[in-house]
Amino acid sequence: MNWHDQVCLITGATGGIGKQIARQLSARGATLILHGRNEVKLRALLNELNNQRHCSVIADLTTEEGRNTIFHTVKQIGGLTMLINNAGVSGFGMFEQSNINQVERVITTNLTSTIALTLQLLPVLKKQGQSYLVNVGSVYGSIGYPSQALYCASKFGLKGFTESLYRELSGSGTNVMYFAPRATETSINAGEASALNDALGTAVDSPEWVAGELVKQIEKQQPRKTLGWPERFFVKINAVFPSIVDSALVKQLPVIKRYANFSVSEAK
Ligand SMILES: NC(=O)c1ccc[n+]([C@@H]2O[C@H](COP(=O)([O-])OP(=O)(O)OC[C@H]3O[C@@H](n4cnc5c(N)ncnc54)[C@H](OP(=O)(O)O)[C@@H]3O)[C@@H](O)[C@H]2O)c1
Numbered sequence: 001m002n003w004h005d006q007v008c009l010i011t012g013a014t015g016g017i018g019k020q021i022a023r024q025l026s027a028r029g030a031t032l033i034l035h036g037r038n039e040v041k042l043r044a045l046l047n048e049l050n051n052q053r054h055c056s057v058i059a060d061l062t063t064e065e066g067r068n069t070i071f072h073t074v075k076q077i078g079g080l081t082m083l084i085n086n087a088g089v090s091g092f093g094m095f096e097q098s099n100i101n102q103v104e105r106v107i108t109t110n111l112t113s114t115i116a117l118t119l120q121l122l123p124v125l126k127k128q129g130q131s132y133l134v135n136v137g138s139v140y141g142s143i144g145y146p147s148q149a150l151y152c153a154s155k156f157g158l159k160g161f162t163e164s165l166y167r168e169l170s171g172s173g174t175n176v177m178y179f180a181p182r183a184t185e186t187s188i189n190a191g192e193a194s195a196l197n198d199a200l201g202t203a204v205d206s207p208e209w210v211a212g213e214l215v216k217q218i219e220k221q222q223p224r225k226t227l228g229w230p231e232r233f234f235v236k237i238n239a240v241f242p243s244i245v246d247s248a249l250v251k252q253l254p255v256i257k258r259y260a261n262f263s264v265s266e267a268k
Helices: 016-028 039-049 064-076 100-126 149-168 192-200 207-220 231-240 242-260
Strands: 007-010 031-036 055-058 082-085 131-136 174-180 224-226
Touching: 007 016, 016 031, 016 039, 016 207, 031 039, 031 064, 039 055, 055 064, 064 100, 082 100, 100 131, 100 149, 100 174, 131 149, 131 207, 149 174, 174 207, 192 242, 207 224, 224 231, 231 242
Parallel strands: 007 031, 007 082, 031 055, 082 131, 131 174, 174 224
Antiparallel strands: none
């Protein structure tokens, strides 16, 4: 792949993983449209990357106005070859403690808005001979995990959406990919979520490494990629013998409840 030919929109480019994707793609020569909600963070990233071809767009993905702003920015710079749907929020906490605002926030941000933005930008991508649509899911898009019901609902949905689209767009020139990291050291895992990972001894990857794996996936044009061992193994076992994973996770439940028995996080 010639990265110098790529014009790439990264949603959530100001976040832990998004920023690392931006750094690595910029270093390879891609032209970037950096998306986020925070002007200060976006300007700092643009300054750091120091490339006149890059630009940024401030928009709340959950609003039609925000998605239209992104669409017009893409049009202004003359199109797009790659869309990386990376923005997302956590829904950590026991389901019974959540309220409808939190349900809507997680599902709307992680799933509905991502689908809506893709719907708007797919015709722009398809104008290119070769284009790329990369959806950042999660291991929790394949394993239902206690204390992650809302997040799992959103990421299972995203995985199904991506798989359908991969098959639907086969041979069209638009390459569709699903990327599933495991726990990664970013602010999405702040507070009790991070404490739970420590208590369970869950491996946590660096966002820099995770972004590098995403870049490799795109270069190899792998339709699906799940990170981490034993997570990759559990994803496969869960698909074939879910009762084995039921037992393993139910054993963790007392520890999970100790950290997740509060209202679903509003902050992230
Ligand atoms: N960290 C992990 O353990 C992990 C594991 C598996 C998958 N993932 C996935 O990786 C992706 C990146 O997560 P991260 O860990 O880098 O989290 P992060 O550091 O919290 O970054 C999330 C990014 O999404 C943006 N965002 C959130 N809601 C938005 C909205 N309504 N409109 C526009 N932008 C919005 C944030 O912008 P603001 O700065 O304005 O909030 C931020 O740039 C997510 O899809 C996440 O589900 C993460």
